[in-house]
Amino acid sequence: MYKFLLIGFVLLVQTVKAQRDTTITVTTTDALQFDQKRLVVRQQTRLTLIFQNKDDMAHNLVITRPNSRLRVVEFALALGPKGPAQHHVPVMDEVLAHTRSVEPGTIDSLVVTLTEGAFPFVCTYPGHGSIMYGVIYATNEPKRLPPASQDPNMPNPERLAETGHQHHQPMNSGHPYALQLPAVYRTFMPDCGPAAIAVGLPGPEGGQSYVFDAGQCRLRYAWSGGFVDNTDQWEGKGQRLTKIVGEIYFRDTGGFPWRIGTANEQIPQFKGYRLRNRYPEFQYIVNGVTIHELIRPLPTGRGLVRSFTLSPSKESVSFLAMAQSGIQLKPSVGQFKNGVLRLPAGTRQFTLTMSN
Amino acid sequence: MLATLLLSSFLLVAPVDTISDYYEVETIPTPPGLVAETGGLSFLPDGRLAACFHRGEVMLYNPKTKIWKLFAEGLHDPLGVVALNNRQLLVVQRPELTRLTDSDGDGVADTYETITDQYGMSGNYHEFAFGPVRDAKGNIYISLNTASNGAGIRNELRGQYDALGRQGRMYACVPYRGWVMQLTPDGQLKPFASGFRSPNGIGFDAQGRLFVTDNQGDWLGTSKLYHVEEGKFYGHPASLVWRPGFPDIDPLTLPVKTLDSMRTVESVAFPHESMAHSPTQIVVDNTGGKFGPFTNQLFIGEMDFPHLLRILPDEVDGQMQGACVRFFDNGGNHGVRLRIGNNRLAFAPDGSLYLGQTDHGWLGARGIQRIRYKGNLSGNGAPLDIMSMQLTPTGFTLTFTQPLDEASARAVAAYHFRSYYYEYHQAYGSPQMDVKSVPVTAVSLSGDHKTVSLTLAELTPGRIYELTLGDLKAGQKKLMNHLICYTLNKLKR
Numbered sequence: 001m002y003k004f005l006l007i008g009f010v011l012l013v014q015t016v017k018a019q020r021d022t023t024i025t026v027t028t029t030d031a032l033q034f035d036q037k038r039l040v041v042r043q044q045t046r047l048t049l050i051f052q053n054k055d056d057m058a059h060n061l062v063i064t065r066p067n068s069r070l071r072v073v074e075f076a077l078a079l080g081p082k083g084p085a086q087h088h089v090p091v092m093d094e095v096l097a098h099t100r101s102v103e104p105g106t107i108d109s110l111v112v113t114l115t116e117g118a119f120p121f122v123c124t125y126p127g128h129g130s131i132m133y134g135v136i137y138a139t140n141e142p143k144r145l146p147p148a149s150q151d152p153n154m155p156n157p158e159r160l161a162e163t164g165h166q167h168h169q170p171m172n173s174g175h176p177y178a179l180q181l182p183a184v185y186r187t188f189m190p191d192c193g194p195a196a197i198a199v200g201l202p203g204p205e206g207g208q209s210y211v212f213d214a215g216q217c218r219l220r221y222a223w224s225g226g227f228v229d230n231t232d233q234w235e236g237k238g239q240r241l242t243k244i245v246g247e248i249y250f251r252d253t254g255g256f257p258w259r260i261g262t263a264n265e266q267i268p269q270f271k272g273y274r275l276r277n278r279y280p281e282f283q284y285i286v287n288g289v290t291i292h293e294l295i296r297p298l299p300t301g302r303g304l305v306r307s308f309t310l311s312p313s314k315e316s317v318s319f320l321a322m323a324q325s326g327i328q329l330k331p332s333v334g335q336f337k338n339g340v341l342r343l344p345a346g347t348r349q350f351t352l353t354m355s356n
Numbered sequence: 357m358l359a360t361l362l363l364s365s366f367l368l369v370a371p372v373d374t375i376s377d378y379y380e381v382e383t384i385p386t387p388p389g390l391v392a393e394t395g396g397l398s399f400l401p402d403g404r405l406a407a408c409f410h411r412g413e414v415m416l417y418n419p420k421t422k423i424w425k426l427f428a429e430g431l432h433d434p435l436g437v438v439a440l441n442n443r444q445l446l447v448v449q450r451p452e453l454t455r456l457t458d459s460d461g462d463g464v465a466d467t468y469e470t471i472t473d474q475y476g477m478s479g480n481y482h483e484f485a486f487g488p489v490r491d492a493k494g495n496i497y498i499s500l501n502t503a504s505n506g507a508g509i510r511n512e513l514r515g516q517y518d519a520l521g522r523q524g525r526m527y528a529c530v531p532y533r534g535w536v537m538q539l540t541p542d543g544q545l546k547p548f549a550s551g552f553r554s555p556n557g558i559g560f561d562a563q564g565r566l567f568v569t570d571n572q573g574d575w576l577g578t579s580k581l582y583h584v585e586e587g588k589f590y591g592h593p594a595s596l597v598w599r600p601g602f603p604d605i606d607p608l609t610l611p612v613k614t615l616d617s618m619r620t621v622e623s624v625a626f627p628h629e630s631m632a633h634s635p636t637q638i639v640v641d642n643t644g645g646k647f648g649p650f651t652n653q654l655f656i657g658e659m660d661f662p663h664l665l666r667i668l669p670d671e672v673d674g675q676m677q678g679a680c681v682r683f684f685d686n687g688g689n690h691g692v693r694l695r696i697g698n699n700r701l702a703f704a705p706d707g708s709l710y711l712g713q714t715d716h717g718w719l720g721a722r723g724i725q726r727i728r729y730k731g732n733l734s735g736n737g738a739p740l741d742i743m744s745m746q747l748t749p750t751g752f753t754l755t756f757t758q759p760l761d762e763a764s765a766r767a768v769a770a771y772h773f774r775s776y777y778y779e780y781h782q783a784y785g786s787p788q789m790d791v792k793s794v795p796v797t798a799v800s801l802s803g804d805h806k807t808v809s810l811t812l813a814e815l816t817p818g819r820i821y822e823l824t825l826g827d828l829k830a831g832q833k834k835l836m837n838h839l840i841c842y843t844l845n846k847l848k849r
Binding site: 031055056058080081083085103105127128131173174183184186187188193194195214230235237238270271272273274 | 391426482
């Protein structure tokens with residue numbers, strides 16, 4: 001009984017007010033876009049819109065009358081030198097509400113009451129208005145809205161595909177050629193220093209892959225079952241990491257593996273790589289010794305064969321590798337003792353076979 | 357009949373005279389599947405164009421056959437290329453400066469040689485590396501962007517970390533962020549000059565002086581062109597933490613006055629409202645007239661506006677300053693339009709200017725276009741435009757490409773000056789400060805009608821003198837650009 005009374009009371013209040021209060025926060029992404037491009041509220045909503053600028057440039061957020069975005073954008077552009085003083089917002093009836101200029105890392109809000117219809121919201125900073133926008137639907141029938149992918153009031157992700165001939169034959173690789181293994185990508189990789197080199201090797205079931213850290217001159221980890229997905233890394237400004245496709249089976253948990261002589265500091269210098277049948281052969285120098293390293297997949301099974309070539313050294317040369325469960329290490333010369341492979345004097349070439 | 361006669365005579369007497377009557381734009385087709393976010397352009401000695409793109413491709417384009425070929429792949433956001441010879445390119449990518457060599461002559465690079473990687477990386481996306489450019493002595497220069505607090509840093513860094521450089525909107529927590537670096541012929545990478553925020557343009561003028569553009573933002577009231585010399589500091593404080601001998605303090609704790617006294621000011625400011633939001637590469641017109649009347653002048657790209665910038669230098673008592681003017685504003689209005697996002701520029705052997713466009717998550721466009729001068733071919737002669745703007749003790753002299761009609765040129769009302777400055781402060785950008793209208797008190801025209809001398813009611817250093825020209829004419833020719841912004845650093849005695 002009490003429950004029924006309460007519901008009745010709520011209904012009464014809503015009928016009397018016939019207006020709803022809603023607060024929504026919109027932020028920016030790093031590609032001149034609002035994070036939400038379609039907001040749906042009920043008719044007669046008093047909307048508090050909080051605009052949080054996470055981008056590294058200033059923006060504003062302007063709500064316009066239906067079908068008025070382009071006109072408002074045009075008038076904003078025409079403000080010219082006067083624009084900044086009025087937050088790039090033209091004084092015109094089509095502007096229903098707007099924030100001030102919102103500097104990077106700051107917040108502003110606006111309040112607007114939306115009757116019914118499709119109300120564009122847009123950043124009217126010069127140049128931004130043609131791509132940085134979205135729509136607020138004030139409707140009691142949200143099910144009748146078009147699917148987001150077909151919504152003409154939302155920015156078209158293909159907006160920049162303006163020269164038609166460029167996009168007739170999109171390659172799955174994201175390049176103007178099919179990706180051919182072995183392949184090299186210098187990119188931001190997880191669990192590695194920022195100067196990372198991802199290498200995909202041919203093989204069954206998507207092949208095998210590894211990451212070489214050019215900052216530290218060492219193999220960081222290896223995986224099988226695929227190579228990489230650069231979608232996030234390529235989009236926008238390049239902050240997001242390339243993703244691994246497949247399963248990591250090996251991680252080098254040590255540091256730089258080489259010890260030349262007894263010097264305490266063993267800082268290697270990366271010198272680049274040479275492609276040999278598309279396999280990169282890395283070159284780095286440590287304490288006067290030039291080391292070449294070429295990594296191939298195991299002919300059968302999961303693992304890598306690391307081939308090293310060293311310039312002559314009068315000092316002792318050792319290679320360090322921590323024992324890891326599930327990983328067998330087999331050098332072509334000498335053997336590991338307590339994680340140290342001391343190369344016989346005069347060794348100029350050897351391989352290290354790593355299998356899982 | 358009369359109407360036809362009037363109409364035809366009107367067409368004959370007053371043809372529309374726009375920049376598109378002198379220059380035309382052509383869009384260069386790029387290969388299917390290429391996302392042409394262009395990071396670098398350079399012509400090989402054999403006339404092919406080398407271009408590098410955001411997703412790591414380096415491609416060669418033969419303008420004669422219009423065929424693209426892949427030269428190298430897998431680079432990390434390459435943002436500059438310079439051809440060393442027909443088989444070697446120098447490319448700057450995020451982690452290093454790389455020499456790409458096709459050593460076996462099969463047309464594809466097989467050697468990716470690290471020329472230098474002696475600078476830090478925090479993993480922040482804004483740590484772009486720009487360049488490279490070479491001077492006459494064989495030194496190579498690159499410029500290193502600061503990081504943005506729009507994002508953080510990685511757990512693993514390359515190089516030393518300094519928390520004192522981690523403060524502020526754009527920061528320099530690893531070595532030489534915000535610096536121009538010099539690689540000497542013996543392979544040493546030296547920190548050359550500091551105080552940069554986002555130095556996406558680097559190049560030389562016709563005299564071989566090094567110039568760098570920087571982008572409006574914190575500590576930059578507006579975008580700028582700096583004349584860069586060794587050891588100098590150009591105003592964005594974050595990079596100071598990597599200056600040898602700089603005390604162990606957060607540079608942002610220094611009073612603005614102190615920083616202001618330490619810095620070297622820009623040669624030319626680009627007013628944000630009219631000239632540039634994001635200036636890009638600097639190239640000198642070395643075409644000997646093939647690109648029009650602006651031989652030896654600097655052209656600079658711009659990301660947000662569909663125009664380029666042209667520099668009118670002036671040296672006053674050893675102080676580099678001067679003016680900027682738009683180039684190809686509203687160009688291509690009866691043909692292919694110039695797109696925005698003009699990130700990279702390179703003059704082709706035939707004297708046309710290739711433009712590499714990008715958006716890179718910001719405003720811009722993608723692809724490659726070129727602008728070709730057709731003025732001489734069409735028999736039109738050169739467009740009517742300003743060639744130089746020079747300070748005098750009492751005002752300015754303006755020199756034009758063509759003799760001006762006397763009546764329009766002598767009218768005081770044809771010259772309207774505003775003057776203002778942009779604040780040097782930590783905040784992002786600056787409004788135009790202390791805007792004043794500056795009366796022109798006298799106008800005189802040279803005997804050849806090409807040079808106008810203006811006397812101004814006042815001249816104050818440290819301000820921009822923004823000149824709006826009236827409808828100056830030279831016979832049938834109309835003035836191409838009416839807005840010129842002169843950065844007055846030093847008065848002329």
